[in-house]
Amino acid sequence: MIQIDLITGILGSGKTTFIRKYVNYLNSKNEKVAILENDHGAVNVDMMILSDLESKLCHLEMIAGGCDADCHKRRFKTKLIALSMMGFKRVILEPSGIFDVDEFFDILYEEPLDKWYQIGNIITIIDAGLESELSQQSEFLLGSQAANAGILIMSKTSGKSEAELKKVLEHVNQSLDRISCRRTFDIDDDNIITKDWNALNWQDMEKICSASYKEYAYVKEHFNENTSSTHYFMHVKMDRDRLKGFVRGLFNDKELGDIYRIKGFMPDKDSWIELNATRHVTNIKPIDKGQDIFIVIGDDLKFEKIDERFRGASRDPEYKSI
Numbered sequence: 001m002i003q004i005d006l007i008t009g010i011l012g013s014g015k016t017t018f019i020r021k022y023v024n025y026l027n028s029k030n031e032k033v034a035i036l037e038n039d040h041g042a043v044n045v046d047m048m049i050l051s052d053l054e055s056k057l058c059h060l061e062m063i064a065g066g067c068d069a070d071c072h073k074r075r076f077k078t079k080l081i082a083l084s085m086m087g088f089k090r091v092i093l094e095p096s097g098i099f100d101v102d103e104f105f106d107i108l109y110e111e112p113l114d115k116w117y118q119i120g121n122i123i124t125i126i127d128a129g130l131e132s133e134l135s136q137q138s139e140f141l142l143g144s145q146a147a148n149a150g151i152l153i154m155s156k157t158s159g160k161s162e163a164e165l166k167k168v169l170e171h172v173n174q175s176l177d178r179i180s181c182r183r184t185f186d187i188d189d190d191n192i193i194t195k196d197w198n199a200l201n202w203q204d205m206e207k208i209c210s211a212s213y214k215e216y217a218y219v220k221e222h223f224n225e226n227t228s229s230t231h232y233f234m235h236v237k238m239d240r241d242r243l244k245g246f247v248r249g250l251f252n253d254k255e256l257g258d259i260y261r262i263k264g265f266m267p268d269k270d271s272w273i274e275l276n277a278t279r280h281v282t283n284i285k286p287i288d289k290g291q292d293i294f295i296v297i298g299d300d301l302k303f304e305k306i307d308e309r310f311r312g313a314s315r316d317p318e319y320k321s322i
Helices: 015-028 045-049 069-084 101-108 136-147 162-178 202-209 240-252 303-313
Strands: 002-008 033-038 058-063 090-095 117-127 151-155 228-234 258-268 271-277 282-287 293-299
Touching: 002 015, 002 069, 002 101, 015 033, 015 090, 015 117, 015 151, 015 202, 033 069, 058 069, 069 101, 101 117, 101 136, 117 136, 117 162, 117 202, 136 162, 151 162, 151 202, 228 303, 240 258, 240 271, 240 282, 240 303
Parallel strands: 002 090, 002 117, 033 058, 033 090, 117 151
Antiparallel strands: 228 293, 258 271, 258 293, 271 282
């Protein structure tokens, strides 16, 4: 059977960065894998970011977003059926940060997928700089994703003290308690990795590769309105030196809503720039190819005001928001 691994984590936790490290390790063992980018948005920037991983040992696929939940599940199932015919030993699923883990279990227990796939590892990424206050929906997602994890991996731990890491785990435990889940985590648990990712060795990676998953019960929460939203801005052009300050200004402007992730690409002379920013860190680097788009993710976003900021900053007359 094909092993399918789920990489969970709320928006901005570092799932895409981890997948790069994970896939490189599996490929080094000559294991053929497929990455399935399962996002509810209409444009999948993470797939672009991972595009350089494509090789004889790594194939990338995505599920087109922009549809209702039932349509999204059908597309998810259809894509898994197609991948089952392509000879992969392992499929790695990266969902959006607002993915409901129950969807993963529900679909894999349906025919014919239950005959072709077996759940391998559920790996949950937790940002060591996790905000102390999250939206109600984000708190539910944090708890429900941790409940099923075979292993919990903390990201961005460089420079963090043990006391700071323990505080983050206390937050995770509070989220679990909030949904009446009896599972708890402690920093000394064997199923937690707090190392800086640059220090991960093959023993760590083997541990991750055999992490499996848990099935803890918890109370499901339903949200009448999804406060998390995603907005797209195309044909943005500004000086590279100005971009970082502009992005930091968006995060700091509370009139725009609660922004916690901005990512995308911008043309720069004969190449491209990749932007990946959270509240605390803004990374800008050159990349061989991109798609002329920025994505702003957050809660209760004021779309028109964000549009005004981008429109005022862009030098491209073709700028537009979607």
